[in-house]
Amino acid sequence: MKRRMINSLLGVVLVVVVVFCVPLALVEKRTIVNSAQDRVEATAARVLALVEDRLAAGEPVSGDKFANQVTDGSYVEVDIPGQAVVSTGTRPAGDHVLKAVDQGASGETVIVEQSRADVDHEIANMLLLLGVVALLAVQAAVALAVWQAKRLARPLTDLAETAERLGSGDPRPRDRRYGVPELDRVAEVLDLSAERIARMLTAERRLAADASHQLRTPLTALSMRLEEITAVAEDPETVKEEATIALQQVERLTDVVQRLLTNQRDPRSPAAVSFDLDEVIKQQVEEWAPSLRGTGRLLEVDGLRGVAAVGTPGTVAQVLATLIENSLMHGAGMITLRVRPSGTTIVVEVQDEGPGVPPELGNRVFERAVSGRNSTGIGLAVARDLAEADGGRLELLSLRPPVFALFLGRSHKDDDQRAG
Template sequence: MVVAAIAVLLLGVPLGLVVTRLINDEAVQQLRAQATLLLSQVEYARIEDRPIDPGELQRQYPNRYVQIFIRNSPTVIVGTEPPPDRQMTEETHSESGVYVRITRDRAQVERNIRGWLTLIVALAGLALAVAVSLAVVQSRRLTLPLLDLARIAERLGSGDARPSRHRYGIPELDRVAEVLDRSATRIAELLSREREFATDASHQLRTPLTGLTMRLEEIVAAATQPAIVREEGEAAIIQAERLTAVIDELLAAARRQRHAQAEAICVDDVLQQQITEWEPAFRRSKRSLHLEGSRGLRALVSKGGLSQVVSTLLENSLEHGDGPVTITTGSSDKSIVIEVADRGQGIPEHIRARVFDRNVSGAGGTGLGLTLARALTASDGGRLELIRPRPAVFALFLRPADETARHRVVSGPA
């Protein structure tokens, strides 16, 4: 609506000025042509020695005030003189002593101008009305799906992880709906795995805990018999070791479920996406962001997790670093390596060893970003390390996409 209003003003105001000037110029040209024609008629009448007929002039020049001055002849006046403040006058003369003045009332011209300006204003109002109607229709077409997507997101936040399958015929909103549906499916799978883990844990831990309780009760009952106490104590240790083994197996199963989300992805795509998102912020800070190293590397990692880790490192470089930031990619026999480096002051000496600990920050931050980034990297089977403190260089070590070896977790007595 604002754009339409600006367009109407930019077009309507100059158009109104042009129309006003054209109408005024046309009136002046018409009056000048009439004065020239009247002069030629008077000259022709003098040549033929005919008197000037005021009635004929009145019919030929209606709504005009005509004055004819002829040397050695009386002045001829035709019509009614307009008020002085509304007069438009043109005059001409000949070498034979004929002087002609013709005047018209400016009010007629002003009425014509008002008529055209009214038409322009009406067209402008019609254009604005059409713009308002289109704006209302388009805003409803966009806001209703957005409200629906907001309800779906709120439902996901409350734990109802059912895909909506809603589509709206708008490509951008349909992509958002697809992402929400995928997130709902993933959340449902995670909730299902959490419930299965809780069920398995409660079932698997019940038997070792019962056995351990019974052995401890026997120890208490046989406190006066050293041999029995020793035997029952050894049995209790065995039960505790069984309990430790069960916990290790359950945790290993949870890790394997997290690793199952990792997939072979193109590292360049994730890095390019992050550069696109962060480049405006670096540009506002008059800093640059560069991507160097090997191209076409593929790693086993969850795309969302890698994006979060790289985003955390770039945010730290923006907030606490200085100079250009360089993302360098490379590979070795066992890892895909991504390094993020800037030219700032680096990590203070007193927190260098604890930079990944929770609630540790050297610049007034929350101290959670690097902790969560390292946890996300570890959950995908990778590592996040500080390889140089000043200037700071962080390195991500990820599993190559062609890695086929399986990682076994061996549990047993300590």
């Protein structure tokens, strides 16, 4: 590209130099020759006037009388009828001679000749000057072409590096502008693409982290159920019961995956319905029973019964499962799951008897990668996102004892039934 730009600009300058200098050289040459010829003719006219004055006064005409009218390098010859030819100067040799002939009223003839050596020297100087000017113009054009080529090639190199970085998975925008509107537009488009790619990569990484975290609990529960089936393989009724619960776990896994994908595409999914909150709570109690028995802890359900809430049962189950798991991992003692009304909403609280949330964390426990213990710091953040996407909200009501509250919309059907 640099070579093409330099060659193009240099070609344009050469054409301009040729178009300008050749006609100028021809005009200047003609001007120099014409000026020299005019000087010779002027010398002939002066000499003729002097000769006529001498003849009119009856004075003799000799070369020393008009020698002062002749410039160096000129030859003057005066031919008067009836007299000898009078001359002064050295007659130039060769064909390159400027010559002027003038005749007077008495028949006298004046011939002036001058060598073209001085004229040719002046023409050579003029051509040399034009050549120097043309050479300087070409050199300036080359320097300008190199500078302009570098000025345009450097941004293109940067843009190519930016595109290569985008292709290699480094989506950081460079925010560089070059003062060239077209190149700045390309740089702006690449920066916007980098931002979009960064958002997409962040979303993909977030989906992977959320999926791994959200699927861990159902898979653990399913594994426990399968172990229960293995342990009581001789009791058909127990096997049937555990297999049914295991199938429910599979359905929940499917629901978790579907919910994660839906939330990834549309964080404000309008899938909320009226559902029986007792069924979701019962499912959680059954699901976490093996884990609670394994740790020697209890899960108590308290508060309202027969409440119809508004939301997505699968999402509410995931949020409650995250809160129960959080109590198992970071809390201690009995876990209490309490349902209470709060105006037009239903509040599901999860509380344990552990040390609680450190004061320096507070509500930061809902931020990603923030954890009071050695954990991923994803669970509560995902739970809050799921709750908000479902039209509810998840709050930390108390640090010690730790009380997490899930606020859900209350179904109008439930109000109508209570009013009836």
